[in-house]
Amino acid sequence: MYTDIEGEVFATPNSSTPLFMNRTLTIGRIFFAVLFLLFTCDLTAQDLAGPSEAFRKEALQEIARDNRKNFHFVAAKLRTGRETALAWKQFDSLLAEPTGDMFWTYPATAFYFYCNDLLSEERKEAFRQVWKTWTPYRGDTENHFLMYYGTLYLLAQEWPDLPGSEWFNGKSSEENFNEAGEYLQYWIDETVRYGQTEWDSPRYLYFYITPLLTLYDFTEDPAMKRRFGMMLEYLLVDYAAEYLNGNYCGAHSRDGDGSVINPRIAEATSYAQFFWEDSLSYILPDLAFAAMSNFRCPDIIRAIAHDRDEPYTHYERKRSRAKMRYEEETYTQVYKTTCMTKDYAIGSIQGGLQQPIQQHTWDVTFSSPKPNNTIFALHPYASAHELGMFFPEEPEQMESGILNSKASYGNENKWIGGSPFEKIIQKDETLRATYHIPPGTRFGHVDFFFPKSIDMLSKNTNGWIIAMFGNTFTAVHIEKADSLEWIAEPEQPCQRLRLYGDSISYVVTNGDRAQMFSGNLAALLEKKVQELGAQEDFPSWKKFLFHGPHLSSSYNSGILTMRCNGRERILDFEQNEIRTQ
């Protein structure tokens, strides 16, 4: 049985029926209505619960304490009535000097709408003039385009009758509105059918939320408004399924230099704390708008983020960033596996180059309050080939430019990036990575990150490296390498294990403390390797976009089903509706 969460529960008496039957029918209808309500969302009003009004107010008060000059903190100050003179001074300064392209426009637009009642007509006009005289760049990534077209959509809706001469891009309000709406529809449709291209980023997920919140709160078209709300849920539940105690686990399209070795500091964590943990321990500026928003994260998503009593394996299908050169397809398929337990998660993609520079291909992440709670490995790769695959400029010139401006890209010791020579297969808690690195490749080694915060590290136990982190052990077996070297890193929070060779292969598996000290560890590990087998292809879940106990979506269906503790919530983008059971 289903009901539209935003629709009505319906029952109408039949006036032609005899009275006694009417009374019976009425009682019957009441009875069944009660039963109906017992199994529908109406009883689960907490599905739209979090976070609470009181918590959001507290969040805004906390954010308003920050005196740094940005639209977020200015908005918080004005909304809480704190240091308003300073806030207005900062606002005027921000408006006078727009900079940063879409990273300026999206919080500026959010401010305009969330604080619109506080703006004088003069300030509103000054705001509009910015969109006439200053040209924000559109960018080239999925988050850039959302910011750019999201702000255009809302502002064209706000100023509907302006000619092209009143807009920075020469297009009329109608043209801007239609183009932005078309793009947003396209992006949503592509994402829910075929997967994101900038997927599962602990950093960049943060930049999707405020534009979508603003679109959800202020779009006048009810169908589009609903769609934006559904996309918010879609992205948050995608995160929730791979969330473990403050960490976004497994493989990521784009990670950060800091968060790749210390997962909990990723920007997305601030939203997890806000939406699922009732915590203000990690406040980032965009939370100001989340605190002001009407959006409430359904409780089922919070439940999914915490339902870790039973281990599960979760599968996702994503797409690469658009490839310009060196591939037959513009978007190559990305297959993601994450094995989740209450103590750790191990997740991976199949390898290869799916994103430039910032790809994070696999890791084990531990549910631990300690920093650097992760183990992973990579082949540090940097080349004109990678840059030319994803960026339009000349590969060789990009290489020299990026190596000059971002020295970490070409650093043999870097901890982030994908490799075309890396192949990964994973079955539940075990994965095997193989590398065939041609001679002459810039770097011919693979590095493991073993954090200093781990509880125990044994470098050779019957041919395995064993690391203990809380209740979890991670075992690594180097199957093939010419040599290996343990490197102390005094300046870093880790030990580095470097493997050398043209062909390198290792297995990583995990278990709990009880298994570790069972006396049968060697046999257990051997069994895990055998179960992994020589799996070379991906299982039949290729036909899914999401597949696991909490999320399911068939490829190209546009329908995502969330499940947890007997509850179900369906995001049906085909019908543009939400259904619950």
Place this chain on the structure above:
Amino acid sequence: MVLLGTGILLNLQVPDLSAQTLYAVVLGNQNYVVGSSTLRSGLFVSYDTARTWKHIGPKNLKAYSMDAVDSSEGRILFIAAGNGVHRSTDYGKSWKIITDWRMTEVLDIHVDQSRPDMIYAATAFGFWRSTDGGDNWENPRSSLQHRYCYRIWEDSTHGIMLQSEDFQKRLWTSESDGTTWTVFNNDFTDKTAPPVSSPSSHPIHDYIRIRKENTEMILAGTYGDGLFLWNGSTWSSAMLPGSQIWSITQKDYVVPEKVGHVY
């Protein structure tokens, strides 16, 4: 431009000084980060043989090339940029982005001078064209529909010429306004290297031959140090320091004097 049988392109044109307008297209500046834009990028124009330059159009535009066509009412300018094609019909005073979200990373643009309604665009994600002066665009189904295309021009003998790259660089021709394409050369060499070494640590990305003060010179755009003039023996700065020059174009101005010109 002359296309040699070896597949090498050669620029032999030495324009006359009298009606010369030079355009330099700047991708970014020394602090440019791949994927974003920087200030002092976009389109620059010079009317005094590279002595001074004026920045026209958006001031922070990740731009690759330009083209222009002269009409009875003045010059129409086009910029090929990362965020689409920009057009000005009033000499560069005001601009409009005439493409939408479907077109991105437009690396080159060419206007058919004899049929100005025909405009061709080479983009990182395929070949596009407009048949109505840029108001509407299509991405014809062909070998080049989704291929990385980075340079496009017209050749008097072979029609439209286009350079692409996927696993190798290829040169294509079309005699059907881009509806169908034929590989002209599977393994060609880009424009010949400039006849003189770069004046800076940054390479020369584009150059043209001009005549200045009755002297043949080379105007070169470096990828990070701006413009330089070579007079046959020495280099001198021609402004836009720190700029990553993507392309330089020279256009002879042919609009009647009574119309005058701003740009």
